[in-house]
Amino acid sequence: MAAERLVVIGGDAAGMSAASQARRMKGPDDLEIVVFERGHFTSYSACGIPYWVGGDVAERDELIARTPEEHRERGIDLRMRTEALEIDTAGRRVRARDLESGEESWTAYDKLVVATGARPVRPQLPGIDAPGVHGVQTLDDGQALLDTLNATGGRRAVIVGAGYIGVEMAEALLHRDYEVTVVTRGREPMSTLDPDMGRLVHEAMDGMGITTVTGAEVTEILTGEDGRVRGVATKDAEYPADVVVLGIGVEPRTELARKAGLPLGEHGGLLTDLAMRVRGHDDIWAGGDCVEVLDLVSGRERHIALGTHANKHGQIIGSGVGGGYATFPGVVGTAVSKVCDLEIARTGLREREAREAGLQFVTATIKSTNSAGYYPGAALMTVKMLAERRTGRLLGVQIVGREGAAKRVDIAAVALTAGMTVEQVVTLDLGYAPPFSPVWDPVLVAARKAVSAVRAAGN
Known part of the structure; x- marks a missing residue:
C-alpha cells in the first residue's frame, strides 16, 4: 500500500513542529511529508529578532533551532524558496512556485497543514514601500533591516506603532545609538495594557531617551529625491528618519485559505476545532499565527501571534496527522x-x-x-x-x-x-x-x- 502524503504550507514553528511530530509517529514508508517554505530559513525564533538587531544576540544562526538540512535528514521533503499559490480542496492538491526558477507545479495531498503565519500590518500610505521602511516578522525581514542599518549613515529612527514589536525595536535601535522616536495613534504605548498602565511604560520610555508621540496617526512616509525614506508625517508634525520600522502589529496571512473557501474568523484567522483541524475539513489542519484561538476568560475567538502557541499547535497537529490524539483547549492571553x-x-x-x-x-x-x-x-x-x-x-x-x-x-x-x-x-x-x-x-x-x-x- 502506498504511503499517505502530508503537505505542509509554512516551514517555521507550527509547520515544522507538525511535520516533525508526524514523522516521529509515522515512518517514511507510511507517511511522505512535503513542506513548502517561501523564505530562506526554517524553525527559527521570530521573537528573538529584536535582540539580534540590537546586538544582544551576536549571530543570526543562534536564532535557528533546526536547519533545512537537519529536517531533510529526518525524512522530510523540505522545499525552500517555494511559495504555495493555491489550495484545491476538491482535488486535494496544492499549486506552488519555485521562487528561484519560476517553475510551477501541483502536489497532491492526503492530509494538509496550513501554517502560513502572519505578516506585519502595512497601512496603505504614500511612501510605505520606500527603501528604508521595514516590517519585522521573519528572519528575512530582520536581515533586510540590518542590511539597511549597516548601509545608512544617519542615526534617526522612527518606530510606527508601540505594541510589543514597537517597544522592542525601540530598545534595539537605542542600543545601536540611534535617536529613536515612537509614533502611535493610541492614548499610550502598549495598547495591550489599559491606558493607566500604558502611561507607566510611556514615562519609563521618556526616561530612557525615547521620544514617544501618542494620539498621532501617521498620514505619509516622506521620501527624498533618491526615493529613500526621509521621515514620517502625521496631521500635525513631521519626524525625520533615516530608517522606519513598522510596529503596528501583525495580521494572519490567510489569502490562500480565503481563496480556497476555508472558514475564517472575525480577525481574519482560520477557525479550527480543539484538535486544530480546520472546521468542516477532516483532512486539513491549521496552526500558528494564521489561526484564531479560544480565549478561556471571555469565551471569544482571538488572534494571538506567539511562538509558544505555534509550537504547541504543531505538536497537536502532528499527533492528529500521525493517528494520535491531542487538543489545544485555548489561551488566557499571557x-x-x-x-x-x-x-x-x-x-x-x-x-x-x-x-x-x-x-x-x-x-x-x-x-x-x-x-x-x-x-x-x-x-x-x-x-x-x-x-x-x-x-x-x-x-x-x-x-x-x-x-x-x-x-x-x-x-x-x-x-x-x-x-x-x-x-x-x-x-x-x-x-x-x-x-x-x-x-x-x-x-x-x-x-x-x-x-x-x-x-x-x-x-
Whole structure:
C-alpha cells in the first residue's frame, strides 16, 4: 500500500513542529511529508529578532533551532524558496512556485497543514514601500533591516506603532545609538495594557531617551529625491528618519485559505476545532499565527501571534496527522516584553475586553517591590487586577516594573486557567525569601485589594 502524503504550507514553528511530530509517529514508508517554505530559513525564533538587531544576540544562526538540512535528514521533503499559490480542496492538491526558477507545479495531498503565519500590518500610505521602511516578522525581514542599518549613515529612527514589536525595536535601535522616536495613534504605548498602565511604560520610555508621540496617526512616509525614506508625517508634525520600522502589529496571512473557501474568523484567522483541524475539513489542519484561538476568560475567538502557541499547535497537529490524539483547549492571553530594564506583562482581559464580553468587574491597582523593601536593589512594580463583580472570579492582571516583574504574571495565568477567584489567589502558597519577594508577594497584595473591591461592590 502506498504511503499517505502530508503537505505542509509554512516551514517555521507550527509547520515544522507538525511535520516533525508526524514523522516521529509515522515512518517514511507510511507517511511522505512535503513542506513548502517561501523564505530562506526554517524553525527559527521570530521573537528573538529584536535582540539580534540590537546586538544582544551576536549571530543570526543562534536564532535557528533546526536547519533545512537537519529536517531533510529526518525524512522530510523540505522545499525552500517555494511559495504555495493555491489550495484545491476538491482535488486535494496544492499549486506552488519555485521562487528561484519560476517553475510551477501541483502536489497532491492526503492530509494538509496550513501554517502560513502572519505578516506585519502595512497601512496603505504614500511612501510605505520606500527603501528604508521595514516590517519585522521573519528572519528575512530582520536581515533586510540590518542590511539597511549597516548601509545608512544617519542615526534617526522612527518606530510606527508601540505594541510589543514597537517597544522592542525601540530598545534595539537605542542600543545601536540611534535617536529613536515612537509614533502611535493610541492614548499610550502598549495598547495591550489599559491606558493607566500604558502611561507607566510611556514615562519609563521618556526616561530612557525615547521620544514617544501618542494620539498621532501617521498620514505619509516622506521620501527624498533618491526615493529613500526621509521621515514620517502625521496631521500635525513631521519626524525625520533615516530608517522606519513598522510596529503596528501583525495580521494572519490567510489569502490562500480565503481563496480556497476555508472558514475564517472575525480577525481574519482560520477557525479550527480543539484538535486544530480546520472546521468542516477532516483532512486539513491549521496552526500558528494564521489561526484564531479560544480565549478561556471571555469565551471569544482571538488572534494571538506567539511562538509558544505555534509550537504547541504543531505538536497537536502532528499527533492528529500521525493517528494520535491531542487538543489545544485555548489561551488566557499571557504575554511579556521589555524595553531596556522595564518589564511589561499582561494576562487575561483588559477593561475594554471585559466590557465587550459583557462582564461587570472591579479593579485593584497596587505598588509594591520585587523584593523585601530593605533588601539591596529593591525596585518598584505596579500590579493591576480585574475581578468579576459578585463572583470575584479573576479576569486579568497587568504588571509593569523592573527585574522580577514580568514573570510574576505566570501566577495569574495559572489562576485564570484554573478559574480561580481573587479570594483563592490570596491563599496561594507562593515562595518567599527577602531577595525574591516581600512577605506578601505583589500579586497577592493586588488580590487582597481586589477582594475588598468585590465585597464593596456587593451584588
